[in-house]
Amino acid sequence: MSNIPADLKYLSSHEWVRVEADGTLTVGISDHAQSALGDLVFVETPDVGRQLKAGEAFAVVESVKAASDVYSPVSGEVLAVNDALGATPELINQSPYSEGWLMKIRPGDAAEVSTLLDAAAYQAVVDAAH
Amino acid sequence: MGLRTPLYDTHVAAGARMVDFGGWDMPVNYGSQIDEHHAVRRDAGMFDVSHMCVLDLNGTRVREFLRFLLANDVAKLKTPGKALYSCMLNEHGGVIDDLIVYFMTDNWFRMVVNAGTRDKDIAWIRQQAVAFAVEISVREDLAMIAVQGPQARAKAVSVLGAETQSALELKIFSGGEFGRYFIARTGYTGEDGFEVMLPAADAAKTWVAFHAAGIAQCGLGARDTLRLEAGMNLYGNDMDETQSPLESGLSWTIAFEPADRNFIGRAALEKQQQAGVPRKMVGLLLEDRGVLRSHQPVMVDGQPDGEITSGTFSPTLERSIALARVPAAAQGSVKVDIRGKHLAARIVPYPFARHGKACIEL
Structure with missing residues (x-):
């Protein structure tokens, strides 16, 4: 049973999004996604300052089994990436919603945030996949 | 089913x-x-x-x-x-x-x-x-x-x-x-x-x-x-x-x-x-960070002239390894095209590891 925190937003492609108090977003992959991928061994993160479009692949997470693209929830500028994943990609397996975060982004259009899935809608996506 | x-x-x-x-x-x-x-x-x-x-x-x-x-x-x-x-x-x-x-x-x-x-x-x-x-x-x-x-x-x-x-x-x-x-x-x-x-x-x-x-x-x-x-x-x-x-x-x-x-x-x-x-199977050890996967092109002397047949992350070596089919004369260093980036890899003898131990020098 995967963990889907109620206070986060989600994409149907299994990213999670936390809306911070200053309006910036923190993005990672869900517990369901890390579990499906298995042991992560390599993470490719974007350059800080890169301009992303909503739905654009911004990172690659690689498990022993496979490589998988991670998609940006919104358009905007990359503010920070989680450098700790370079040496310890397994943080995503151990702590997908906290220490395993991937990037922080400043959304260009706040309206895009309102189109993201809530926890119940994402739960339905996960259930439908089984 | x-x-x-x-x-x-x-x-x-x-x-x-x-x-x-x-x-x-x-x-x-x-x-x-x-x-x-x-x-x-x-x-x-x-x-x-x-x-x-x-x-x-x-x-x-x-x-x-x-x-x-x-x-x-x-x-x-x-x-x-x-x-x-x-x-x-x-x-x-x-x-x-x-x-x-x-x-x-x-x-x-x-x-x-x-x-x-x-x-x-x-x-x-x-x-x-x-x-x-x-x-x-x-x-x-x-x-x-x-x-x-x-x-x-x-x-x-x-x-x-x-x-x-x-x-x-x-x-x-x-x-x-x-x-x-x-x-x-x-x-x-x-x-x-x-x-x-x-x-x-x-x-x-x-x-x-x-x-x-x-x-x-x-x-x-x-x-x-x-x-x-x-x-x-x-x-x-x-x-x-x-x-x-x-x-x-x-x-x-x-x-x-x-x-x-x-x-x-x-x-x-x-x-x-x-x-x-004309071709031979070789072992590859990735020198850069990343993971080798099957079907990635192998560049020999700058030309895409080989292909990875099996690649993975090696838990024993904590490095990425692969088998690749390359031209018979290939040796030494090659590049592997991973999502458009050309990463450095080295041709190595294999097996890579067995009986609990690494068989190649990293």
Whole structure:
């Protein structure tokens, strides 16, 4: 049973999004996604300052089994990436919603945030996949 | 729904992640794939390999038949129970399958072929067998569990009981019948261990008892990283009907001597040898960060002129490794195209790791 925190937003492609108090977003992959991928061994993160479009692949997470693209929830500028994943990609397996975060982004259009899935809608996506 | 082994329910109950593998619903991992890998290198792990196909070949001319059917020579098998790894080729020298064959008696050999190729294998073998009056029976009644790792044999025998005690005396690459079990000292991991064939009805309780004896449950994910570290080819990835064993790192399995033995594919291989084999299989060690995967292009002297056939992250080396087919002259440093980036890799001899240890310098 995967963990889907109620206070986060989600994409149907299994990213999670936390809306911070200053309006910036923190993005990672869900517990369901890390579990499906298995042991992560390599993470490719974007350059800080890169301009992303909503739905654009911004990172690659690689498990022993496979490589998988991670998609940006919104358009905007990359503010920070989680450098700790370079040496310890397994943080995503151990702590997908906290220490395993991937990037922080400043959304260009706040309206895009309102189109993201809530926890119940994402739960339905996960259930439908089984 | 795919095909299911007798252990399907056992895997699901254990929480395995199930995936399609050659039409079979098989466990890819039960928890951490890397932990499963290390269990085999360091202690003992087990794999359900019941999807693989066990064939019994019977007839007075069975040895003569196999000397014609297989590229390796079963004349090397002189002691009952002795096993041989071989390719089965078509007339063009392409690999129909790779397999293990056991010499049981003068009238009986046993063969284990891949799951994904079983139908075409059986059809091919039956077609070729007609002229030799050899009968083929498919042993659907048997399950197979591979127990692998430095402690695997002792732990398995402790579960299987006194009738299997003497299996501990089996020499490497030999097997035999012990009560209702066929036990062979073979595997696909680069570690010591057994492959145990047993009545399908006994498979679930034996699996549970092995687990209780400290043999870790391992899925196909760990099986793939273990075999790749051990430098063992995977049919369909590293060779198929469009490549010869000479360009697949399998020259050592071709018995050209004695020169008067005719086998299917021999003429094509000799022709290829005389013309010069254009490509070879090499090991690659990635120098940059990333993960090598099958089908990534290999750049030799700046040209995309090779391809990775199997690649992964090696849990033992904590580096990415691969098998790749490259031009015969390639050596030293190459580049691999990973998502448009050209990353540095080094051609290295393989196996990469076996018996718990790295075999190459990092």
